[in-house]
Amino acid sequence: MVEAKTEVIYQRPESFTDVHTHYCPGCTHGVAHRLVAEVIDEMGLREKTIGVAPVGCSVFAYNYFEMDFVEAAHGRAPAMATGIKRVLPDNTVFTYQGDGDLASIGIAEIMHAAGRGENLTVIFINNAIYGMTGGQMAPTTLPGMKTTSSPYGRDVELAGYPLKMAELLAQMEGSGYIVRRSLHDASNIRKAKKAIRLAFEAQERGLGFSMVELLSSCPTNWSMSPQEALAFVEEKMLPVYPLGDYKVTPALQELRV
């Protein structure tokens, strides 16, 4: 008999707990969580990382990361993270926030955290809808998009226009790394992971505020199959939310990971 040579090439990251998540089938939160966990593993940061969970679908994010975590009030994660980072500057601190949390109720906190150049990393999930409360209009909802609180489609005359957070935050002098990526297919997921890595590298190097906006799907509240939802991200969201590097501080531009 020939002994089979085996090599582990893929396994659960150490920073990821071994539990089932509460997310809906086809939701991209699980992918985003895993990317963050992989990056934290690869950089060896787990034992010094403190995560800040938001209010929204990812309110229970702390159950899925094998590391210290706190749970913020709706929108206040950047303020809470500021409090932690200012007393523990050598620890790694990140927030994980949805679009209602970050771009609506918490817009003051996110803008000022960036304005102060807080050495934090923000993972921003933009799925253009409120998931946890059952599919209401978010500040990121696309024009014409139907939600339970824009049942005839988002009328920009009445409900205004989508907020483009990556573009906004890139204007802040305190921002070191601001990019938008998407989770709608494998190649984009790989690019998203690299961006998350650079965001944490920015923090470890003290290069200021870092945010990765991740275009994400919500099949349940969009009333689509998972495949349809991923196609919606690609076909409908990308034109409104162009992917790209909105701000990359020069010290990071030279970094190869």
Next chain:
Amino acid sequence: MAKELLKGNEAFAEAAIRAGVEAFFGYPITPSTEFLEHMARRMPKLGRAFVQAESEVAAINMVYGAACTGKRVMTASSSPGVSLMMEGISYIAGTEVPAVIVNVMRGGPGLGNIAPSQGDYYQMIKGGGHGDYFPIVLAPATVQEAVDYISLAFDLAEKYLSIVHVVVDGNMGQMMEPAELPPMREISDEIPEWAVRGAKDRDPNILTSIYIDPEDEEITNLRLLRRWKEVEKNEVRFQEYQMDDPEILVIGFGTAGRVASSAVRDARAEGIPVGLLRPITLAPFPEGRLEALCDQVQRILVVEMNSGMMLDDVQKIVKGKVPVEFYGRLGGVTPLPDEILDEIRRVSENEEEISGDPRNEWMDRLEKMRTGDQ
């Protein structure tokens, strides 16, 4: 250390620094702003954290985050600012982490004014934020007492994993008077086992105020109540003055209590047998002491700089055993000793039953006094 002439807000801030506060997060608001300014001058030089937040909402959530690391942390504000902080205060209470909040109270409701008031009694003592929780509330009456009690506030917050409010008013924040600051305390390097500092060589610590299963929330609420009962048993503090066989008992806290002490001294000089009970902990209220005094005194006069908020608590304890009267000034007006002296004289001669809410007759008297029709 020797006594110095100190401005209230600056003395309170320096007292917190000497008690080992490691982070201050705040937002400017009159009449508490010198607190923040003192922190801005001192904290960075000591290598400690200071952030002027974008709002009181953000400030209290920075306090929340820093409190989760087990470090000594605080904020200071004034009434409208504290209203904004109530969200975060509720979360801090629900997460059971220690924090100290100083409220330099001013006239309200709404924008109100910047004059001294005690109108936040309900908000501070009864919780203020949403949900079931019990803040400890200290109400010092002099700059020295505030200096001493701010240090105690941190110890209590850590002992009971609780919010501790220190409530003073604009008088105390703005006045200058002699006080002795404590020596600089060394910052403790002990790390509470619940603190988030990175899960190195231990299981992760998760700090939240969410208990999605109502059964778990009930257990949490019950734990908070049990802990509160311990606070009630151990931490009641009050001061008494001229309590040699009093027939009339004046009750007042903070500035109102301090002004009342002058009136009580003058009334005693006139031969009126009056004494003063000044609660220093408004929560827990000195309930047992007041109950005992009900067997000794014939009449009670409650003096406040609000519409009779502590009066409610006093009546709940007195249970009609002794007639209770009320004198208050509202909206940022501080009563003068002579006004309270007149009230003590009036009460000493008044043998009538008090029917209904004592505020009814007080309102009539106050309106007459305001129109000069006495």
